[in-house]
Amino acid sequence: MSIAQAVLEPRVVVLGTTTLAGVGASISTLEWLRNARQLAPGGLYDWAIVGSRRFAVGTRLRARVANRLLEYRGFLAVLGIRFLSVLLLPAAVLAGTRVAIVAVLAVVVGTTLLMNLRTVYGMDGSDQMTTQVYGALLLGYLPGTSLALSAALWYIAVQACFSYFVSGAAKAVSPQWRSEGVIFRIFNTQTYGYEPVARFLRNRARLTWSLGWSAFLVEMAFPLALVVGFPLVVLFVLWGVAFHVMNAVVMGLNSFLWAFAATYPAVVHVAAVLAS
Amino acid sequence: MLTVAVIVVLAGWFAVSVVGQVDSRALDWLKARDHFSLIPRWTFFAPKPGTTDYHLVYQSSTDGRALTEWREEQLADTRTVLGAVWNPSKRNKKALCDAVRAMGRMAREVGEENTWQVQYSISYIAVLSYLSGLPHPPSATQIRFMVLESDGFFPEWEPRLLFLSAVHALPDRQPPDDATAAPAPVPAARTRP
Structure with missing residues (x-):
């Protein structure tokens, strides 16, 4: 199967998406686990404080479930399960059983x-984009x-x-x-920021201006990725990765x-579908 | 039938995402209930990019007498190559930054006379709890903190005070008889005009 054919195949696209999202989500989850001390009582994310929001207060079922799942030990279990499931998802996609994919995705x-x-x-x-992709x-x-x-x-x-x-x-639109x-x-x-970069840009007003304008012009042009067809769409992907x-x-x-x-396989897929 | 329902849900989700990019009172109700962060906000660094640094500094005291100099809790990372892949401290620092910014924003919104209200916000309580958990001298019974704003690596202006907290009792420390108990009375707080 050529690359041009592969990007038209939804299962291949989903495999790419779940693999890339899985790498990011597993790193992110491990970062939270590395900060477990801050999730504990007395930490920055002490549930006694962040759980004082309306949805988690009271004796209603919603509050009881939230407190059970989101207090320190419960939440560590949630993070552990997330870490395993995001790694398992590409394997489920490879296996190709819909029930397994839906179960792991859920x-x-x-x-x-x-x-x-x-x-x-x-x-x-x-985190917002990861929620969009998996959802x-x-x-x-x-x-x-x-x-x-x-x-x-x-959608992705x-x-x-x-x-x-x-x-x-x-x-x-921002002055x-x-x-x-x-x-x-x-x-x-x-x-x-980064001090060496700031030092380099400090007295280069024209370069700084050009970088600012090029950043938002290319970002605004990104939707063109969907209509330029394959393989031109790859240029947008390369820009995104470099960015x-x-x-x-x-x-x-x-x-x-x-x-x-993780969204790029879907972008390439839609561009290829539209071009075909 | 289920396929149609899924397509409708996806279309609706995208429509809400589109509307969610603008600030509107009509959407405030919905956003306030978006506990799962289903409505994205894609206006990164815009329209007002963060071009200043915030600094969180704290001081231990007992009986109103300072026991330490003001000490800074770092809100920024040092860049490393590894940090481009694995950056666990980013979460805590961003959380502290978010909380500090939220306090500054709230202080501006409620006005100088009502700055005491900030101490009842989750941001304030979380920062106070976090700072209280840091090492303090054995005889320290109280803590206060302040938020400063500065102009980065190559500053053009001196750091300025954004917010000064009340004096709070440190948990599990024996306070002197006349020490302030948390929550404190109206704090000696002030904000940037």
Whole structure:
């Protein structure tokens, strides 16, 4: 099977998506487990504090279940189960049994939603995209029809393009982003920046301006990936990978690479389907 | 039938995602109940990118007498090659950053006279709990913290105070007779104008 044929095959696309998402989700889950001390009583995510939200307070069934699953030991079990299930998912896809795929996906989605519920702080866009990817795949596999799975892949592809477009458009309408120094000012922070890069950009106003504009123009152009056909769509994928690798190295945003790369098989698939 | 239902759900989910990108009061109700983070927000670093650093500093005391200098709890990572793959400290630092930003935002929203309300927020309590759990001198019975804002590696202005907490009793420490019990009365807090 050639690559051009493979990207038209939904099962191959799902295998790519679940593998990439699985790498990111397993790293992310292990990072949470590495921080287990902060989830314990007295830690930053002490359930006695973050669980004082309305849904978890009281004696109703919802509150009792939330407290059982999300207190320290319960949540460590949730994280452990998530780690195993995201690694198991590509194997289930390879095996090709729909019931097994739905069962593992249900566990992945369930534990992902519990993670979102439990960790009110410290979540980022990669967690949002991972939720979108796994959620759409679960919905796509539920009916057991190729149309539903295809709809899920379209959802992932369109959501990915939409995310880049919104990210670019929100910058394009921002006076701060259109001004000269914004890229320098971001890289100048200890939070998201990197001192050598800030030093390099410090007195290069034109370069800084160009980087800012090129970032949001390319982001806004990303939806074109769906209509340029195969193999031109690969150029967009390569830009995306380079963009997220740079963000991982310079800004420390390691989880974005895997979460957004997980959408690329669906982007390539839809581009190839539209071109065919 | 189930296939049609799935397609409708996916279409609806995407529609909510689209609407969720703009700030609207109509959506606030929905977003406030989105405990599972199903509605994404894709406006990364926009429209106002973070171009300043926040600093969380704390001080131990007993009977109102400072026992330590102000000490900083780092909110930023040092970049490493490994950090591009495995970065567990990022979560805690981002969580502290989020909490600190939330406190600063709330302090601005409620106004200077009502800054005391911030101490009843989850952000404030979580930060206080976290800082209370850090090592303190054996005789320390109280803690306070403040949030500062600075201008990064190459600053053009001096760091400025955003928020000063009340003095709180450290848990499991014997406070002096007249020590403040948590929650404290109206804190000596002020924010950037």
